[in-house]
Amino acid sequence: MAKILAFTSKRAEQAHFERMMRPHLEQLYRVAYRFTGNAHDAEDLLQDLLIKVYPRREELKQVEKLRPWLVRVMYNLFIDNQRRHSRSPVHLAVDNYDNEEGQAPLEQVTACESTNPEAATSRDCDIDQLQSALDRLSDDHRLVISLHDIEGYTLEEMTEIVGCPIGTLKSRLHRARARLRALLEDA
Template sequence: MSFGKADEKTRDLEILALEYMDALFNFAMRMSGNREDAEDLVQDTYLKMHRFLHTFEEGSNLKAWLFKILRNTFINKYRKKMREPQEINDNNEEFSLYDRITADKDEYDPLNKSSFNVEEFLEDDVKYALDNLPLAFREIVCYSDLEGLSYEEISEVIGCPIGTVKSRLFRSRRLLQKFLWSYAKKKGYLKGKKGDIE
């Protein structure tokens, strides 16, 4: 089958876009939490991409564009989920895992094996902490830490100015650290602190 010049171009873009399937699926998994929904989301994303590829501006970020489509698809499909209360005790903005760990010490010494090492966190711990984040926070951590999108790309995906991205990312990380902290205490990674759990 022969394609026209324009068709060839879109075909090339599509082939490029297929490279991001795993990343998109990963993100969809994290947002929806189950395989079936995530697969549907990714499939819908690619069909929508095909339909709107003519609106894609050449030279702009394909990956960010795909994430934006996926995000909008997710929001449309799970609007209810997205509307869950996002404001989880915002008073802990200043929570810092590092500060807590070093609270009873003069200094944190990464070389000192006796003190807490972040490497001790297991996959489950991270998953638990991530899954407990409200969706709005979870997505931004995913974009930044997991998918490695730049602030500019994130602002493109979620349609917010970069300042908002920065502050939301900051709050998300602090909240994530809080979950990790409580998890670590529960599990006893942090010695002698078991009783601290709220």
């Protein structure tokens, strides 16, 4: 009987963890995709996150802002993996992830109301130029642009994610935007 009660209790804990995490999974996947640059690594990173926080599921109830906290843990996992594997430089992808409207985030930003082929070609060129410019930014600049301007995190949330003071983030975001603007003007 004790084994049955323990099993039932464990299933209830798992169900509670799933209910707690489900609202955050889509955005966590999007951020993981930006960190890794491909779907397979993003799924692995998200799975690593869930494995890491599952044993601490009771502590999660006390976290005031859960999503930024989860992104911070995921960011740390990503950096640890980068250091461990010494793969290619950090690449934050922004153009291949489709949301529920079937558009990548940059396509939403640059979407034209016109559906003529010239406008579509122009939009595609704009997205390619923006992706190319983002790829040429430093890792820190690409990260703040991605989190703030694409994902919509506030500076306060970003301080929790990145672990930098808000003044540093403001400065980094300003410089990143200026550099991105210069790269786009040169293109």
